[in-house]
Amino acid sequence: MENSFIKRWEERPMGRLGEKRLFLLDMDGTIYLDEALFPGTLPFLKAVRARGGRYLFLTNNSSKSVDAYIAKLGRMGIEADREDFLTSVDALIADLAGRPPYRLCYAFGTRSFQSQLQAAGIPVTDRLEDGVDCLLIGFDTELTFQKLEDACILLNRGVDFIATNPDWVCPTWYGSAPDCGSVCEMLYRAAGRRPRVIGKPQPAMARLAMARAGFAPGQTLMAGDRLYTDIASGANAGVDTAFVLSGEGMREDLASSGIQPTWVFDDISALHRAWEGENG
Numbered sequence: 001m002e003n004s005f006i007k008r009w010e011e012r013p014m015g016r017l018g019e020k021r022l023f024l025l026d027m028d029g030t031i032y033l034d035e036a037l038f039p040g041t042l043p044f045l046k047a048v049r050a051r052g053g054r055y056l057f058l059t060n061n062s063s064k065s066v067d068a069y070i071a072k073l074g075r076m077g078i079e080a081d082r083e084d085f086l087t088s089v090d091a092l093i094a095d096l097a098g099r100p101p102y103r104l105c106y107a108f109g110t111r112s113f114q115s116q117l118q119a120a121g122i123p124v125t126d127r128l129e130d131g132v133d134c135l136l137i138g139f140d141t142e143l144t145f146q147k148l149e150d151a152c153i154l155l156n157r158g159v160d161f162i163a164t165n166p167d168w169v170c171p172t173w174y175g176s177a178p179d180c181g182s183v184c185e186m187l188y189r190a191a192g193r194r195p196r197v198i199g200k201p202q203p204a205m206a207r208l209a210m211a212r213a214g215f216a217p218g219q220t221l222m223a224g225d226r227l228y229t230d231i232a233s234g235a236n237a238g239v240d241t242a243f244v245l246s247g248e249g250m251r252e253d254l255a256s257s258g259i260q261p262t263w264v265f266d267d268i269s270a271l272h273r274a275w276e277g278e279n280g
């Protein structure tokens with residue numbers, strides 16, 4: 001029988017799994033799939049808390065607010081509050097706060113995406129107006145052709161182009177749906193422009209999470225189901241990573257990817273068993 005996990009990157013310094021106390025967890029494909037919680041999620045979260053650890057949920061999905069995620073996890077039996085989450089919208093807002101302000105941003109995304117930006121004081125519109133100097137794009141489950149056409153017009157005008165995340169697909173119960181990265185690729189084919197990406201694989205979310213929780217990189221583990229976002233983000237932030245095979249990614253991806261995790265697990269249950277095994 002194949003091992004439930006495989007150590008990777010043996011050529012670089014690597015902490016012990018049992019030393020990890022801060023777990024940065026991707027959500028869809030890692031702790032649940034669509035509306036179905038994976039059986040091993042609750043036992044793992046309880047074990048982390050019981051050993052004095054901390055977990056934070058990190059998601060590139062910009063289509064929902066943190067309040068919506070709190071409600072969703074609550075339906076699944078996970079008690080959480082706003083301090084347990086970091087989203088790509090949080091990272092986008094932090095990025096925009098650290099640069100000269102835009103006059104007006106076209107928010108290409110859901111109504112929730114627009115509302116989160118407005119609440120942070122960012123001037124946004126969902127119409128093709130004069131004065132727009134930036135196109136902000138997120139995962140849009142309310143996508144229309146009008147938005148695509150507006151985006152192409154703006155990109156041809158030369159406005160700045162920023163995306164919350166590069167994920168190709170969002171896992172669902174029926175397979176996969178196009179995510180922000182796929183729409184950005186479509187816009188590239190139409191307008192010849194690629195965005196600056198804010199969320200995972202950039203290290204900002206992981207660094208914000210460690211600063212918020214007060215743990216060092218050596219105590220931290222990033223876990224997720226995508227090599228090119230979750231695992232790359234952890235590596236870019238200097239933390240060890242766990243690639244779980246319960247979502248988008250497959251074991252076969254490792255052979256062709258330049259991004260290699262520290263460990264590979266079948267699912268969060270296997271991660272839990274390995275972590276508990278090292279803790280005795």
